Amino acid sequence: MKLTELNPTWCSAGGEGISDKDGNPVPVRHGIGVIFDCPCGCDQRCFVLFANPLDGGPPVHDERAQWQRTNDTFESLTTTPSILRSKDKGGCGWHGFITNGEIITV
Numbered sequence: 785m786k787l788t789e790l791n792p793t794w795c796s797a798g799g800e801g802i803s804d805k806d807g808n809p810v811p812v813r814h815g816i817g818v819i820f821d822c823p824c825g826c827d828q829r830c831f832v833l834f835a836n837p838l839d840g841g842p843p844v845h846d847e848r849a850q851w852q853r854t855n856d857t858f859e860s861l862t863t864t865p866s867i868l869r870s871k872d873k874g875g876c877g878w879h880g881f882i883t884n885g886e887i888i889t890v
Contacts, residue, residue, distance in 0.1 A: 786886060787818075787885050787886070792818055792858045794814065795831070797844055798810035799812035813839055815856075816834060818831075818882075830878075851867070867879070
């Protein structure tokens with residue numbers, strides 16, 4: 785299955801009206817991650833946060849896992865390591881990879 789079949793969108797953060805905990809404006813960031821329909825068909829969305837965002841800035845400080853990204857289009861995107869939608873954390877249990885724009889279930 786191709787990532788492009790799963791309604792992918794690049795995630796953004798910050799921008800107008802967004803402030804940090806001290807009230808300082810947070811600049812807009814583009815391509816901090818990707819969100820797409822879960823390949824298992826559970827009607828949930830998968831969120832993959834990048835350790836190396838598309839905009840070239842530092843990773844977004846977040847307690848969640850972050851994935852290394854290679855390439856910058858949905859057709860060629862590769863992320864590592866694998867993605868696990870853990871049932872222990874409210875996910876559906878899907879486990880797989882995004883490799884060269886392909887979704888590979890393991």
